Amino acid sequence: xxxxxxxxxxxxxxxxxxxxxxxxxxxxxxxxxxxxxxxxxxxxxxxxxxxxxxxxxxxxxxxxxxxxxxxxxxxxxxxxxxxxxxxxxxxxxxxxxxxxxxxxxxxxxxxxxxxxxxxxxxxxxxxxxxxxxxxxxxxxxxxxxxxxxxxxxxxxxxxxxxxxxxxxxxxxxxxxxxxxxxxxxxxxxxxxxxxxxxxxxxxxxxxxxxxxxxxxxx
Amino acid sequence: xxxxxxxxxxxxxxxxxxxxxxxxxxxxxxxxxxxxxxxxxxxxxxxxxxxxxxxxxxxxxxxxxxxxxxxxxxxxxxxxxxxxxxxxxxxxxxxxxxxxxxxxxxxxxxxxxxxxxxxxxxxxxxxxxxxxxxxxxxxxxxxxxxxxxxxxxxxxxxxxxxxxxxxxxxxxxxxxxxxxxxxxxxxxxxxxxxxxxxxxxxxxxxxxxxxxxxxxxxxxxxxxxxxxxxxxxxxxxxxxxxxxxxxxxxxxxxxxxxxxxxxxxxxxxxxxxxxxxxxxxxxxxxxxxxxxxxxxxxxxxxxxxxxxxxxxxxxxxxxxxxxxxxxxxxxxxxxxxxxxxxxxxxxxxxxxxxxxxxxxxxxxxxxxxxxxxxxxxxxxxxxxxxxxxxxxxxxxxxxxxxxxxxxxxxxxxxxxxxxxxxxxxxxxxxxxxxxxxxxxxxxxxxxxxxxxxxxxxxxxxxxxxxxxxxxxxxxxxx
Numbered sequence: 001x002x003x004x005x006x007x008x009x010x011x012x013x014x015x016x017x018x019x020x021x022x023x024x025x026x027x028x029x030x031x032x033x034x035x036x037x038x039x040x041x042x043x044x045x046x047x048x049x050x051x052x053x054x055x056x057x058x059x060x061x062x063x064x065x066x067x068x069x070x071x072x073x074x075x076x077x078x079x080x081x082x083x084x085x086x087x088x089x090x091x092x093x094x095x096x097x098x099x100x101x102x103x104x105x106x107x108x109x110x111x112x113x114x115x116x117x118x119x120x121x122x123x124x125x126x127x128x129x130x131x132x133x134x135x136x137x138x139x140x141x142x143x144x145x146x147x148x149x150x151x152x153x154x155x156x157x158x159x160x161x162x163x164x165x166x167x168x169x170x171x172x173x174x175x176x177x178x179x180x181x182x183x184x185x186x187x188x189x190x191x192x193x194x195x196x197x198x199x200x201x202x203x204x205x206x207x208x209x210x211x212x213x214x215x216x217x218x
Numbered sequence: 219x220x221x222x223x224x225x226x227x228x229x230x231x232x233x234x235x236x237x238x239x240x241x242x243x244x245x246x247x248x249x250x251x252x253x254x255x256x257x258x259x260x261x262x263x264x265x266x267x268x269x270x271x272x273x274x275x276x277x278x279x280x281x282x283x284x285x286x287x288x289x290x291x292x293x294x295x296x297x298x299x300x301x302x303x304x305x306x307x308x309x310x311x312x313x314x315x316x317x318x319x320x321x322x323x324x325x326x327x328x329x330x331x332x333x334x335x336x337x338x339x340x341x342x343x344x345x346x347x348x349x350x351x352x353x354x355x356x357x358x359x360x361x362x363x364x365x366x367x368x369x370x371x372x373x374x375x376x377x378x379x380x381x382x383x384x385x386x387x388x389x390x391x392x393x394x395x396x397x398x399x400x401x402x403x404x405x406x407x408x409x410x411x412x413x414x415x416x417x418x419x420x421x422x423x424x425x426x427x428x429x430x431x432x433x434x435x436x437x438x439x440x441x442x443x444x445x446x447x448x449x450x451x452x453x454x455x456x457x458x459x460x461x462x463x464x465x466x467x468x469x470x471x472x473x474x475x476x477x478x479x480x481x482x483x484x485x486x487x488x489x490x491x492x493x494x495x496x497x498x499x500x501x502x503x504x505x506x507x508x509x510x511x512x513x514x515x516x517x518x519x520x521x522x523x524x525x526x527x528x529x530x531x532x533x534x535x536x537x538x539x540x541x542x543x544x545x546x547x548x549x550x551x552x553x554x555x556x557x558x559x560x561x562x563x564x565x566x567x568x569x570x571x572x573x574x575x576x577x578x579x580x581x582x583x584x585x586x587x588x589x590x591x592x593x594x595x596x597x598x599x600x601x602x603x604x605x606x607x608x609x610x611x612x613x614x615x616x617x618x619x620x621x622x623x624x625x626x627x628x629x630x631x632x633x634x635x636x637x638x639x640x641x642x643x644x645x646x647x648x649x650x651x652x653x654x655x656x657x658x659x660x661x662x663x664x665x666x667x668x669x670x671x672x673x674x675x676x677x678x679x680x681x682x683x684x685x686x687x688x689x690x691x692x693x694x695x696x
Contacts (some may be wrong), residue, residue, distance in 0.1 A: 099219055
């Protein structure tokens with residue numbers, strides 16, 4: 001089953017093409033790498049895939065739904081329920097404790113608040129004891145796990161991770177990657193990891209390379 | 219987890235700013251509440267206490283002072299008027315009702331008023347217990363005075379004795395030798411009578427067997443404590459047995475023949491008093507009085523409350539009194555208007571001050587919400603990524619503003635009432651007006667709406683900006 005389907009996608013700021021992607025298709029449960037140097041348009045592409053940014057041209061289908069057909073709050077809802085985003089800077093809500101950050105994801109997506117599921121997710125990530133702490137009191141690795149739990153809490157079909165390893169040393173890098181693959185695999189979600197981190201390359205075979213904006217399926 | 223708890227979480231995350239905004243708003247609103255409560259209660263009081271009193275006749279002086287002292291019982295009287303002249307006026311065809319007042323003493327700050335039963339009737343008061351006075355040295359106590367009054371803080375009860383002190387402010391010489399017996403206690407009316415101790419005019423005369431206080435000019439000690447006292451031959455004749463004579467009349471008109479008795483009774487007892495004018499004035503020993511004193515020429519009253527018998531009186535009677543007698547006529551209605559104008563300046567100042575505070579509170583709220591917006595933009599963008607609608611962000615910001623203002627409104631209202639109650643209890647000038655915080659002024663509901671409106675206005679722009687957050691840009695910026 002195809003979870004993500006990109007067709008003739010192109011986004012430009014003014015006259016400058018930032019990203020071009022002729023065609024790309026991701027099946028359920030598949031992990032992919034989106035490779036490219038900094039500034040190669042990885043984040044822009046991720047935002048297009050997440051329905052945060054409307055591409056200048058082309059279409060993005062997630063789970064068979066063309067994002068261009070969704071507008072306003074329908075797109076927000078769709079994103080909240082079907083797409084999990086792990087931003088590079090995590091963006092945890094610092095005035096809420098860890099478990100409330102997860103419950104907020106459920107609330108924002110218009111889903112019933114399921115505290116048991118949230119606690120389960122934290123437990124699975126070894127954060128059970130930190131549920132009532134503020135994010136800023138956690139280590140970066142712990143914060144990243146909270147952000148991952150948040151991205152996965154609504155059981156999305158597509159998980160997008162933006163440079164998840166760039167701030168980590170080798171050991172933590174491998175651990176984070178293991179966690180991502182493991183968690184995405186458990187929930188059956190397709191995983192797209194945008195990165196320029198060479199250390200990641202050996203772990204995932206499927207990859208798209210962005211070079212000067214052009215996507216080259218590797 | 220919902221917008222409400224999220225809004226609370228954000229407010230708590232900047233607790234100090236939130237508390238300051240709430241306080242600022244609360245102070246502004248409290249000031250307005252106090253103003254509303256005080257002005258409506260005063261207006262109400264003025265309206266109620268002046269109802270049915272078309273004219274006050276008293277000694278020459280400030281007409282406002284005359285009305286304040288005789289109608290509201292808050293100021294010192296302007297002096298005294300001859301009883302005979304007052305009686306003459308009360309029989310004028312344009313006078314429907316005339317009630318005499320003889321002031322001079324207080325009991326624990328409550329004024330002792332020598333008057334007639336007609337006063338009770340006039341204020342629509344009824345007896346809670348006991349009966350009206352029928353003899354001298356018998357007192358009927360207003361509800362509030364009675365509540366405040368007994369020994370050890372207990373309410374007064376029938377049969378208690380109370381001792382007046384000379385003068386209208388506390389601390390005057392006590393009339394220890396003239397205890398009043400409480401024979402009746404009035405039910406509360408919400409009017410000025412609640413704070414009065416009523417006795418017969420003759421009782422006041424007995425306690426104050428003084429020559430006419432020429433000294434009763436404003437400013438002199440005697441003016442602060444004018445004595446509606448007797449003249450050369452203050453009469454208190456024990457021998458006549460006219461009990462009830464002067465009390466049973468429906469109104470002062472009944473005092474028709476004041477000189478028919480009593481001028482020439484000699485008195486053996488010199489009545490001790492602090493006023494210099496007392497010299498040589500024979501006073502009555504009240505012990506054993508049967509309440510039968512009759513007015514003598516030279517007797518005095520403090521004022522006469524008059525109700526017109528015809529609208530024509532309004533044009534004629536004041537002029538008649540002011541030009542043809544040594545007395546002064548003042549209209550409670552006109553003086554109330556004057557009072558309002560005087561007080562109005564202060565109230566207006568307070569009002570402007572309160573509004574400035576409210577505007578400042580609104581501005582502070584706006585600046586705080588607006589300033590917090592840039593550091594919150596990532597949170598807001600992330601909320602959208604998680605599926606929140608634009609409208610939810612708008613609501614979130616509005617909710618924060620409204621919650622702050624609702625808190626400020628609630629605290630402001632509470633504080634305003636508490637402050638009013640406190641003012642009523644502890645500021646003597648206001649406690650005389652029976653000010654209370656346990657009541658609502660019309661328009662307070664609007665204040666709540668106003669507080670929320672301020673919140674809505676202050677958070678409007680930040681909310682719209684949140685609504686328009688460009689999430690891709692914010693997230694790309696990192």
